[in-house]
Amino acid sequence: MRLRGVGVSPGIGQGPVYVMSVSVPEPPAGATYTGDAEREKERALAALTQVAGELEARGHQAGGEAESILKAQALMAEDPGLVVRVKTLIDRGLAAPRAAFEAFTKYRDVLSGAGGYLGERAADLNDIRDRVIAILTGQQMPGVPRVPDEPYVVVATDLAPADTAVLSKRHVAAFVTEEGGPTSHTAILARALGVPAVVACRGATGLTPGLRVVVDGTSGEVRMESEGAAPVTAGVAYGTPHGPGRTRDGHPVPLLANIGGPDEVERALAMGAEGVGLYRTEFLYLGREHPPSREEQEPAYRAVLDAFPGRPVVVRTLDAGADKPLAFLPAPGREPNPALGRRGLRAYRDFPGVMEEQLAALGAVVTTDLQVMAPMVATAEEAAWFAAACRTAGLPQAGVMVEIPSAALRAETVVAAVDFVSIGTNDLAQYAFAADRELGAVSGLLDPWQPALLDLVSMTTAAAAVAGKPCGVCGEAAADPALACVLVGLGATSLSMGSAALPAVRAALAAHTLEQCEQAAQAALTQATAEQARAAARADLPGLARLGL
Amino acid sequence: MGERKVTVAAEVGLHARPAATFVKRAMQAPMDISVGKVHGGSPVNGKSILAILALDVRQGETIVISADGEGSEEILDELATIAGTP
Known part of the structure; x- marks a missing residue:
């Protein structure tokens, strides 16, 4: 199978x-119990208390953010409203498992109807419900x-x-x-x-x-495992090769790391990163009442520049929106759809001081390696506005993310306004296919092999090539060894990814010539579906199978 | 009947950690605690995390916390502080 x-x-x-x-089966509707109602209620309460205790203990063990999530779940298991509902249902003759099922379902429906954050709590309730029913019916706990x-x-x-x-x-x-x-x-x-x-x-x-x-x-x-050729043990086929990223015929493609703070630098270096292609800076801002001062920001930038002397470090300025609200960037109103709201560069228009302070901090540590780019850029006019602000701060290399389809469609004018661009394939796919990244139901559309997404990448790389400016890819697509070859074939000048993916991508590139990558890219572009694009590209990249990729 | 009006200051509103802290404290109180929004809606049980979550109080919204009986003033002060903490 x-x-x-x-x-x-x-x-x-x-x-x-x-x-x-294991999804715990729904107790049959109308299931009743024999014996005393009070005893059945005690049984239900004991199960709820046991689950609360277990969640509390797991939270204590996990620590950090997980701890507060699990402790809130523990409170839900012993919620007084829920307990009253369970007791009432038992009084009406329902067996404890069925009573628990119906009580949880009622609350879950209230929460899931609200969507967003509350909708996610509905999933928490399902988890608690299953644990309670598992205890009551003597099944294995999830x-x-x-x-x-x-x-x-x-x-x-x-x-x-x-x-x-x-x-x-x-x-x-x-x-x-x-x-x-x-x-x-x-x-x-x-x-x-x-x-x-x-x-x-x-x-x-x-x-x-x-x-x-x-x-x-x-x-x-x-x-x-019993089927087909025995696989190689993960990683062994290509080891952890180091050295600069390049194709078999020596075409250089710097392989860079995506990092979210200076503490990820060590791992990036260990995996052979040749620089940083995406330095997310949100960690400096989250959970604060006031934006960090430039003095406070400088060490965070300097630490990363110092770790990669003579190597590119691409800093992305603050990407905040209504999904992770910040006290000093108050939303103009409630945003029903934060992904399409005032986030990234759009927020800088209302709060230019926050952007200027970050650019000033970057200007204070500027080296020839430092590149600075803005998120959520839709138009050439926005790109030019950001580039001008970078110039004012003394930053010679200003760029933008290409993650909104309009920026890819008019890549020529966007590229003309800046020194470099970097394609963020995750958001580019989300916006091109109108498919929420956090929604499993539409995730099929977000396959990075979708030919329409490859078209948008191709438009951007082509415009950058004509202008003679660098165009990297820093989305998760770059972490797929086969797709990485295709992106290089489309004209990406650097690839940036989570550090863990670097060895496999380096090995895949080293196994193919630039011409093979270009052929694979053209083959993928002419297909009708993501599945066909993947298959067509892999047919032109024979080295992948040898590497166990 | 004692009452406190307080504007919720936490970024996440009265959800996640602030909601859990609030409910934990309310559960220790001997008397009933009710919580409602200033504008609209009937008050809910302040000891119920699910009811508090469903109330969906966002940052900047004002709530009314009510309690009655011995020691209720102190508890109301504490709950108002929790809800008003950023």
Whole structure:
């Protein structure tokens, strides 16, 4: 049996299947109990209290952000309104499991109707409900073994931050989920851990627990270990090659790291990053009442520049919006759709002081390696406005992200206004396909092999090439070894990705000539579907299979 | 009946951590605690995390916290402080 999903974290992992949070079956409608109502209520209350205690304990063990999430879940399990509802339903004759099911469902429907943040809490409630019913019906509690005999393949409908809080790379060989997209929390978490992952994999939770499977986080394939050629152990086929990124015929393609703070520099260096292609700066701003002063910002920039002397460091200025509101950038009103709202550069228009302070801090540490770019740029006029602000701050290399389709469609004028551009494929896909990145139901559209997305990339790289300006790719697409070759074939001048993906991408590039990459790119562009584009490109990149990619 | 009007200051509103802290404190109180928005809606049980979440109080919105009985003034002060903390 073979299953296919979307590979979102490269590498190959193998081990026994562990199906997480087995969906606990719904207790039959109208199920009743025999005996005393008071005893049935006590049974229900004991289960609720036990679940609350377990969530509290797990939170304590996990610490950090996960702790507050799990402790809030513990409060939900003992919610007085919920308890009253369960008791009432038992008084009406329903058995404890069914009473719990109906009480949770009622509250879940209230929350999920509200959508957004509250909608996500609905998923929390489902998790608590399943745990309570599992106890009442004597089933195995959802969860994963803490210290298994060997690393296992975690299979789930989807993974919540609370599920993954207690997972360790030593124990997990791979992730496979039925839902989620390339930029879902599961995918981001897997890449951060350096664990292969496949998402949007239909039928995965039907896999028999304990079955030994091989998960290919690059191609998205999940197959039984007993089937087909034995896979190479993850990473061994290409080792951890260092040295500059280049094609087999020596065409240089700097391979850069995406980082979210100076503490990620060490890992980037260890994986052979040749610089930083995307330095996210939100960490300086989140959870604060006032923006950081330039004096406070400078060390964070200097630390990264010092770590990569003579290498490019591309800093992206603050990308804040209504989904992560900041006290000093108050929203003009409630935004029902933050992804389309006043975020990134759009917020600078209303609060130029915040942007100017960040550019001044960057100006104070400027070196020839420093490049600065703005997020969420839709027009050439916006790009020129930002570039002018950079010049005023003494920053010689000003650029913009190309992540809104309008900027790709008019790439020629956008490129003319700046010194370089960098394509953010995650948001570019979200906006081109009108598909929310956080919504599993539409994740199929966000396959980075979609020919329409490749068209937008191609327009941008072509315009940059004509102008003789650099055009990097810093979205997650660059982390897929096959797609990385295609992006180079389309004309990307550098690739930036999570550090864990660097060795595989370096090996894939080194195995192919620039001409092969160009052929693969042209083959992909002429296809009708993402699936066909992937297959056509891989046919032109014979080195991938040899590398186990 | 004691009352406190307070504007919720946390970025996340009365959700996540602030909501949990608020409810934990309210649960320790011997008397009933009710919470409502100044504009519209009927008040809900301040000891119910689910009711508080469903109330959906955003940053900058004003709520009314009510309680009655011995010691209610101190508890109201504490709850108002929690809700008013950024």
